[in-house]
Amino acid sequence: MLKPFMPQLVYFEPGALEYPLGKQLKEKFEKLDVEIRYTTSHNQVRNLPGENHFQKYRIAKSTLVVGVRKTLKFDTSKPSAEYAIPFATGCMGHCHYCYLQTTMGSKPYIRTYVNVDEIFDAADQYIKERAPEFTRFEAACTSDIVGIDHITHTLKRAIEHFGESEHGKLRFVTKFHHVDHLLDAKHNGKTRFRFSINADYVIKNFEPGTSRLDQRIEAAAKVAEAGYPLGFIVAPIYLHEGWEEGYKTMFEHLEATLPASAKKDLTFEFIQHRFTKPAKRVIEKNYPMTKLELNEEERRYKWGKYGIGKYIYQKDEEQDIKYHLYSYMEKAFPDAKLEYFT
Secondary structure: OOOOOOOOEEEEOHHHHHOHHHHHHHHHHHHOOOEEEEOOOOOOOOOOOOOOHHHHHHHHOOEEEEEOOOOOOOOEOOOOOOEEOOOEEEOOOOOOOOOHHHHHOOOOOEEEEOOHHHHHHHHHHHHHHHOOOOEEEEOOOOEOOHHHHHHHOHHHHHHHHHHOOOOEEEEEEEOOOOOHHHOOOOOOOOEEEEEEEOOHHHHHHHOOOOOOHHHHHHHHHHHHHOOOOEEEEEEEEOOOOOHHHHHHHHHHHHHHHOOHHHHOOEEEEEEEOOEOHHHHHHHHHHOOOOOOOOOHHHOEEEOOOOOOOEEEOOHHHHHHHHHHHHHHHHHHOOOOEEEEEO
């Protein structure tokens, strides 16, 4: 059973202790006897322990940095929401394929931001500018926020904040089943709670340090019972031996476990596996024993917006994926909405 995350080492920015959440977290970690250190900035944690890259990377993944989010200009978030809302950065999971490995580079530690009210105020400003249209905020662009929320309760506060908002909506996605403290949040249907799911082969081989598929699906059933709008991201859709059967079994398991109430307003997002040259270098450095298939010759190259292209599946493979996953989804959940396939 995967236990909820508990950092082995915690750094505080001095400014974080001027906020109530910063003070609470310091008291909490002192009581738990977790080692506490200080850093001038959450972007500048330089003295992490470890003899070599392999050790340093793994220690960083179990290190929490408590800081203040200074930039309150939110990035636009496509395709799942209008904006990304920054409550945390980094993740304790060890997914081999994860794009955060390249975007975070030398900073794989987890950061949580304590100036939560300032982040809410900035979000309210964005909502006001777009009203009466709805504005959706994605809380999981740079982290798996559920993975640390049993410690911070920032996400729970956000769910309740958006629950009271007229034109604001919240969404996030997780690979963790530690959702019990979120079940009684007053969400008022304004938060879409999504789970990242995959064929067992992918979870077992490429997603260490995350909850098993059955744990995620059981947590999704609890979330549905608590009245949240529910969604699933199937990502990355990865071709492996027996993949058709693997994804079919996943959909059947999902259909058998979810309560009927969850099946009325259900969304799916399908994302195929892809990688970039820089990502491949980082993945092979961080997970030298990975079985992840990263063969550029077998893929087609798609130019990216910022000059970095991606290696994606060939057109016929893409059609095959599309055909199978659509048919599984339509059979199991005829009323579900597919938000996008990419």
